[in-house]
Amino acid sequence: MARxxxxxxxTKCVGCYACRVACQNQNHLRENEAYNYLEEREYxxxxxxxxxxxxxxxxxxxxxxxxxxxxxxxxxxxxxxxVLVNEKDCIGCKYCIAACPYHVRIIKKEGxxxxxxxxxxxxxEGGKPACMTTCMTGVRxxxxxxxxxxxxSQFVAKNRxxxxxxxxxxxxxxRIFYRKA
Amino acid sequence: xQDKSLKLSRRSFLRGxxxxxxxxxxxxxxxxxxxxxxxxxxxxxxxxICNGCGNRCSLFAYVKNGRIWRIEGNREANGNQGVVCPxxxxxxxxxxxxxxxxxxxxxxxxxxxxxxxxxxxKEIAQKINIILMENGPESVFWVNYPQPNHAYALRFMHSxxxxxxxxxxxxxxxxxxxxxxxxxxxxxxxxxxxSRFIMTIGRNPAGxxxxxxxxxxxxxxxxxAKIIVVDxxxxxxxxLADEWLPIKPGTDLAxxxxxxxxxxxxxxxxxxxxxxxxVGFQQLEDEIINYPPQWAEKICDIPAETITRVxxxxxxxxxxxxxxxxxxxxxxxxxxxxxxxxxxxxxxxxLLGNINRKGGIYFPExxxxxxxxxxxxxPAGPAGPKADGTGIPGRYPLGSYGDGIxxxxxxxxxxxxxxxxxxxxxxxxxTNPNPQRVIAGYRKLELLVVIDPVLSETASIAHYVLPASFxxxxxxxxxTKHYGKRAQVSIQRKVIAPLFDSRSGFQIxxxxxxxxxxxxxxxxxxxxxxxxxxxxxxxxxxxxxxxGILPVGEAWKEGFGKLExxxxxxxxxxxxxxxxxxxxxxxxxxxxxxxDDKDPHSxxxxxxxxxxxxxxxxANQPYLMAISRRYDMIRLLINRKRAEKIGLKDGDVVKIKSxxxxxxxxxxxxxxxxxxxxxxxSGYGIFSKHLTTAYDQGLSYNDFLPTLFDPTVGHAMSSExxxxxxxx
Numbered sequence: 001m002a003r004x005x006x007x008x009x010x011t012k013c014v015g016c017y018a019c020r021v022a023c024q025n026q027n028h029l030r031e032n033e034a035y036n037y038l039e040e041r042e043y044x045x046x047x048x049x050x051x052x053x054x055x056x057x058x059x060x061x062x063x064x065x066x067x068x069x070x071x072x073x074x075x076x077x078x079x080x081x082x083v084l085v086n087e088k089d090c091i092g093c094k095y096c097i098a099a100c101p102y103h104v105r106i107i108k109k110e111g112x113x114x115x116x117x118x119x120x121x122x123x124x125e126g127g128k129p130a131c132m133t134t135c136m137t138g139v140r141x142x143x144x145x146x147x148x149x150x151x152x153s154q155f156v157a158k159n160r161x162x163x164x165x166x167x168x169x170x171x172x173x174x175r176i177f178y179r180k181a
Numbered sequence: 182x183q184d185k186s187l188k189l190s191r192r193s194f195l196r197g198x199x200x201x202x203x204x205x206x207x208x209x210x211x212x213x214x215x216x217x218x219x220x221x222x223x224x225x226x227x228x229x230i231c232n233g234c235g236n237r238c239s240l241f242a243y244v245k246n247g248r249i250w251r252i253e254g255n256r257e258a259n260g261n262q263g264v265v266c267p268x269x270x271x272x273x274x275x276x277x278x279x280x281x282x283x284x285x286x287x288x289x290x291x292x293x294x295x296x297x298x299x300x301x302x303k304e305i306a307q308k309i310n311i312i313l314m315e316n317g318p319e320s321v322f323w324v325n326y327p328q329p330n331h332a333y334a335l336r337f338m339h340s341x342x343x344x345x346x347x348x349x350x351x352x353x354x355x356x357x358x359x360x361x362x363x364x365x366x367x368x369x370x371x372x373x374x375x376s377r378f379i380m381t382i383g384r385n386p387a388g389x390x391x392x393x394x395x396x397x398x399x400x401x402x403x404x405x406a407k408i409i410v411v412d413x414x415x416x417x418x419x420x421l422a423d424e425w426l427p428i429k430p431g432t433d434l435a436x437x438x439x440x441x442x443x444x445x446x447x448x449x450x451x452x453x454x455x456x457x458x459x460v461g462f463q464q465l466e467d468e469i470i471n472y473p474p475q476w477a478e479k480i481c482d483i484p485a486e487t488i489t490r491v492x493x494x495x496x497x498x499x500x501x502x503x504x505x506x507x508x509x510x511x512x513x514x515x516x517x518x519x520x521x522x523x524x525x526x527x528x529x530x531x532l533l534g535n536i537n538r539k540g541g542i543y544f545p546e547x548x549x550x551x552x553x554x555x556x557x558x559x560p561a562g563p564a565g566p567k568a569d570g571t572g573i574p575g576r577y578p579l580g581s582y583g584d585g586i587x588x589x590x591x592x593x594x595x596x597x598x599x600x601x602x603x604x605x606x607x608x609x610x611x612t613n614p615n616p617q618r619v620i621a622g623y624r625k626l627e628l629l630v631v632i633d634p635v636l637s638e639t640a641s642i643a644h645y646v647l648p649a650s651f652x653x654x655x656x657x658x659x660x661t662k663h664y665g666k667r668a669q670v671s672i673q674r675k676v677i678a679p680l681f682d683s684r685s686g687f688q689i690x691x692x693x694x695x696x697x698x699x700x701x702x703x704x705x706x707x708x709x710x711x712x713x714x715x716x717x718x719x720x721x722x723x724x725x726x727x728x729g730i731l732p733v734g735e736a737w738k739e740g741f742g743k744l745e746x747x748x749x750x751x752x753x754x755x756x757x758x759x760x761x762x763x764x765x766x767x768x769x770x771x772x773x774x775x776x777d778d779k780d781p782h783s784x785x786x787x788x789x790x791x792x793x794x795x796x797x798x799x800a801n802q803p804y805l806m807a808i809s810r811r812y813d814m815i816r817l818l819i820n821r822k823r824a825e826k827i828g829l830k831d832g833d834v835v836k837i838k839s840x841x842x843x844x845x846x847x848x849x850x851x852x853x854x855x856x857x858x859x860x861x862x863s864g865y866g867i868f869s870k871h872l873t874t875a876y877d878q879g880l881s882y883n884d885f886l887p888t889l890f891d892p893t894v895g896h897a898m899s900s901e902x903x904x905x906x907x908x909x
Contacts, residue, residue: 018267
């Protein structure tokens with residue numbers, strides 16, 4: 001059984017938003033519905049200045065608060081680690097939106113809740129997530145964390161000391177690992 | 182947005198044209214509903230090229246049940262190397278934009294009426310024939326942002342006997358091209374991937390996106406290359422860089438002269454290369470002594486020790502070191518000194534001995550398409566020169582005859598020299614400086630025909646609008662845009678059937694020719710023409726259609742050969758320039774205008790691209806505009822300290838005023854901008870009411886620019902403008 005995860009290299013994102021629009025196309029989203037977000041941060045004072053973009057999306061937590069609070073079981077964690085919302089069971093109560101510390105869930109026009117799905121249907125057909133394959137700087141790596149030969153496992157092995165998870169203190173155990181500068 | 186209060190009188194001209202494309206029902210399913218009903222439908226994957234900007238990236242388009250679903254990059258393409266930018270993904274939705282024109286239109290008493298193609302062609306031909314008889318063929322012009330079919334547009338003009346084919350070049354890149362031409366004989370490329378030291382000056386491939394270049398910069402960085410970005414704004418490329426040097430805008434020439442001064446003074450240049458492959462080094466030595474870093478510091482605001490240090494660093498990495506060949510910013514069409522700045526940039530690279538070397542500046546392999554003749558004889562071509570003065574001593578002798586000076590069209594129309602024009606895939610009313618003047622000029626034309634999928638600003642005042650097919654709806658001419666270490670040919674393919682009564686650019690050009698009695702020069706089908714042009718490359722059209730892009734010719738090889746300059750060498754000193762009355766060696770030349778240091782409200786207005794927009798073309802794209810709004814990107818950037826001095830807080834509305842225009846916009850305070858300027862993202866400020874998503878969102882820098890022609894190549898000098906910024 002695969003155990004999917006992602007690495008996001010914080011040092012590479014230039015804030016172009018290609019991930020957002022590629023994902024919208026892949027997942028048939030409307031223009032105001034997005035699963036990818038960028039947080040821009042600025043540091044320093046002129047002329048000693050820098051900025052960075054932090055790409056955010058569903059962290060596919062091992063300990064997902066959205067699943068814990070969902071009254072109908074619509075938010076689920078699959079065996080392969082992917083957290084999904086089953087739209088048929090979702091009643092749109094928004095508990096998961098309140099519970100998610102990453103603020104990456106949206107309310108679809110149809111009334112149910114959605115968020116990044118790791119393009120799982122596409123991945124199962126042999127594809128890769130659209131946010132990853134479109135990126136000009138190669139911010140993301142996606143793959144099977146249980147396969148020691150996968151790109152992502154090799155990257156994690158090499159860069160372990162520079163990886164972090166977002167909001168680690170909340171013990172959500174995200175499956176997206178951020179590589180810091 | 183709060184900039185609703187924007188009141189420019191140019192807007193009023195659109196009143197009265199009452200065609201509301203949005204009111205017509207598209208009958209298209211919402212993307213999501215369509216997806217639901219087609220979840221299990223078979224998917225077709227068709228190779229084509231993108232038209233979201235000028236890079237024409239190679240793509241695969243996925244079609245489900247006759248509707249575009251998604252696109253992905255073609256990994257074989259050296260231009261985009263398998264990836265797609267946000268504009269590419271977003272722009273495909275314009276296929277389904279309700280603002281699209283559904284049939285040819287004729288303007289009658291200020292209102293557009295749909296007419297048939299046949300009637301449109303007949304009426305256009307009839308009017309042109311009268312203009313030709315009364316004023317001669319030189320009174321007709323064609324202007325386009327070049328498309329794969331630009332060779333046919335040129336053929337069309339030559340068949341008519343007019344020299345007046347224009348591109349957008351004079352508002353974009355003509356100073357850069359001229360300077361490289363005069364120095365090394367042609368425009369080179371950058372071998373970024375193999376470079377160990379990359380410096381960009383006024384070039385931002387991560388914002389004004391060039392996908393392949395960004396991927397190569399990342400590759401170089403991963404191998405340990407140092408990257409330095411010289412730009413008044415902390416641009417997107419600066420995020421990837423080791424160092425940002427916030428230069429005072431308009432003074433890049435001083436910075437480069439000082440770099441050359443250090444290279445020469447400390448003998449850091451490639452002596453062997455200079456001795457064998459350049460002319461005029463001695464003259465450079467004599468001149469450059471005037472420009473030490475201490476001098477430059479006072480002008481360009483980069484500390485002298487920094488200039489010395491980075492020059493030593495880049496020289497240490499030579500010849501695997503380069504200063505990016507540049508584009509629009511700083512050296513393309515911005516300042517009075519852009520031509521000399523580009524010359525200095527080319528010379529600095531030459532001193533590094535990096536010309537046509539691995540990791541340096543190189544001459545890319547580019548596909549040379551075949552000719553249609555002798556099968557289809559070419560027209561004789563025009564007899565006279567261009568009325569804009571390009572290539573004419575005493576006027577714009579360094580100007581690009583091929584591009585022309587397109588922002589001179591309104592002037593030539595007002596003078597009665599041009600009477601009739603075709604505008605194709607271009608929108609000069611929005612992308613040329615000083616819109617009121619541009620409108621006055623284009624309105625003076627006796628006949629204006631615009632070929633566009635939507636009613637752009639320019640189309641809105643046309644006599645006839647011919648609906649061009651969207652790029653996903655039409656086969657097109659073979660294209661050579663993917664050049665690099667190996668030449669490639671690519672092709673735009675019809676991915677789905679046209680939604681409306683539109684035609685491809687290639688077909689419209691041929692149809693017009695037939696109706697104008699010059700059909701004998703267009704007696705071929707697209708496939709036949711494509712086959713003829715591919716023939717010498719040994720590529721079969723059906724193979725190209727199947728793959729989308731194919732390599733041709735030999736791979737690039739390192740090595741310095743005879744250059745296409747008069748001396749056959751790198752012309753550090755140019756006798757041609759001297760003869761024409763320009764300095765043989767670049768000299769310091771101040772910008773035309775500068776902000777008033779004593780006036781806290783006086784700023785230079787500069788502009789640049791956001792990664793999500795192309796020119797004025799994508800602002801009407803809801804997927805891209807949603808990003809502009811969600812991330813509050815339609816704002817004027819201003820240095821925080823300068824803003825606070827005039828009582829501005831982040832998000833405040835300001836009034837910007839120049840000699841020719843004014844407008845209101847919200848500000849973003851940042852530490853990432855040189856204090857002498859304000860920065861406006863380009864691509865906004867759409868004033869055609871027929872573009873419902875983009876209309877009245879933000880401002881364009883063109884609103885504030887006077888009509889200017891630099892005295893060398895006649896470019897627009899689009900950052901030579903001082904504005905007053907005050908709280909509204």
